[in-house]
Amino acid sequence: MKQPVYVKITAMAEQEAAVCRSIEYIRSNLLQFLKKNERVLICFPKKEDACCRVLEEAVLGCEAVPVWLGDDCRWITILKTAFTSKCNCIIAPPLMMLGLSKVARHMGTPLFARNVLLSGYPSPKWLVEAVERGLDCKSWGCYDPAVGAVICGFSCSSGRGVHIRDEEYGVDIVDDKGNVLPDGEEGHIVLYPKAKPELRLFTGDTGRIDNTPCSCGSTSPRLVDMDSFKADYAALSQVGESLHYWSSILDCRLEKGECGLELEAVVFQGEKLPKFPGCAKMVIRPWNPETDEPFDHHGVLKNMFLKGFGH
Numbered sequence: 374m375k376q377p378v379y380v381k382i383t384a385m386a387e388q389e390a391a392v393c394r395s396i397e398y399i400r401s402n403l404l405q406f407l408k409k410n411e412r413v414l415i416c417f418p419k420k421e422d423a424c425c426r427v428l429e430e431a432v433l434g435c436e437a438v439p440v441w442l443g444d445d446c447r448w449i450t451i452l453k454t455a456f457t458s459k460c461n462c463i464i465a466p467p468l469m470m471l472g473l474s475k476v477a478r479h480m481g482t483p484l485f486a487r488n489v490l491l492s493g494y495p496s497p498k499w500l501v502e503a504v505e506r507g508l509d510c511k512s513w514g515c516y517d518p519a520v521g522a523v524i525c526g527f528s529c530s531s532g533r534g535v536h537i538r539d540e541e542y543g544v545d546i547v548d549d550k551g552n553v554l555p556d557g558e559e560g561h562i563v564l565y566p567k568a569k570p571e572l573r574l575f576t577g578d579t580g581r582i583d584n585t586p587c588s589c590g591s592t593s594p595r596l597v598d599m600d601s602f603k604a605d606y607a608a609l610s611q612v613g614e615s616l617h618y619w620s621s622i623l624d625c626r627l628e629k630g631e632c633g634l635e636l637e638a639v640v641f642q643g644e645k646l647p648k649f650p651g652c653a654k655m656v657i658r659p660w661n662p663e664t665d666e667p668f669d670h671h672g673v674l675k676n677m678f679l680k681g682f683g684h
């Protein structure tokens with residue numbers, strides 16, 4: 374199995390020229406649905422890192438208006454900001470977008486967004502459908518294999534998978550031993566920068582390459598039947614997914630502690646709850662609008678990911 378090389382690829386992505394190309398790449402994709410003067414809520418704390426800068430510049434490049442969440446990342450603030458800013462588009466990590474749709478439903482707050490952009494694509498089909506249903510909008514996805522500033526593709530506008538950003542990245546599908554499989558066969562997704570093909574990024578995602586012409590007009594290689602995080606901790610993430618699936622569960626966190634599985638779930642009081650899995654430690658508590666922020670799923674996933682493949 375190839376070793377992951379996140380650090381090197383992230384470092385490459387942070388070079389000035391690479392950042393400029395990323396801005397243009399995102400901008401050209403946002404233009405598919407974003408119009409002049411539309412307000413775009415960006416659900417990341419505004420920091421001067423490459424990822425936030427790329428998003429902000431890309432939105433400005435479409436002559437749209439970025440709205441930042443700021444440092445207050447509580448669920449209630451995300452909802453209020455989405456409502457009062459009358460944003461037409463929301464950009465957020467998938468589980469935050471899902472939580473926002475649940476909070477909006479729970480509070481009876483209608484949102485104006487017509488399009489949402491999930492960072493951290495591919496997301497499970499049920500999650501995409503729940504977000505689209507909950508917020509009554511169309512969803513798009515940036516293919517970001519959980520390493521932040523590296524954007525490797527964008528969802529197809531005809532809903533036929535993900536088009537790879539082929540000016541920058543090549544893609545191989547490999548078997549369990551790392552052997553490259555012929556196009557059309559399903560396996561692990563490996564990405565590499567075209568400028569440095571020796572850097573192989575084992576994404577942890579699975580899928581296959583479909584080389585048939587796409588109805589959206591894009592000629593970039595297309596990944597279909599994608600699934601995420603099927604590896605060592607698949608069982609853990611499946612439990613997490615089955616809990617996030619419930620509209621009565623706003624957020625939950627699962628970790629492997631010293632004594633076994635630890636679970637913390639934030640739920641809407643008075644709503645029907647699922648049967649929770651057996652855990653060494655379990656905290657199930659009602660949502661407290663005064664204090665609750667989304668759990669840091671990105672950090673958790675990234676840590677798990679690095680542990681899972683770094684051996």
Ligand SMILES: [Zn+2]
Nearest residue numbers: 529530587589
């Ligand atoms: Zn397409």
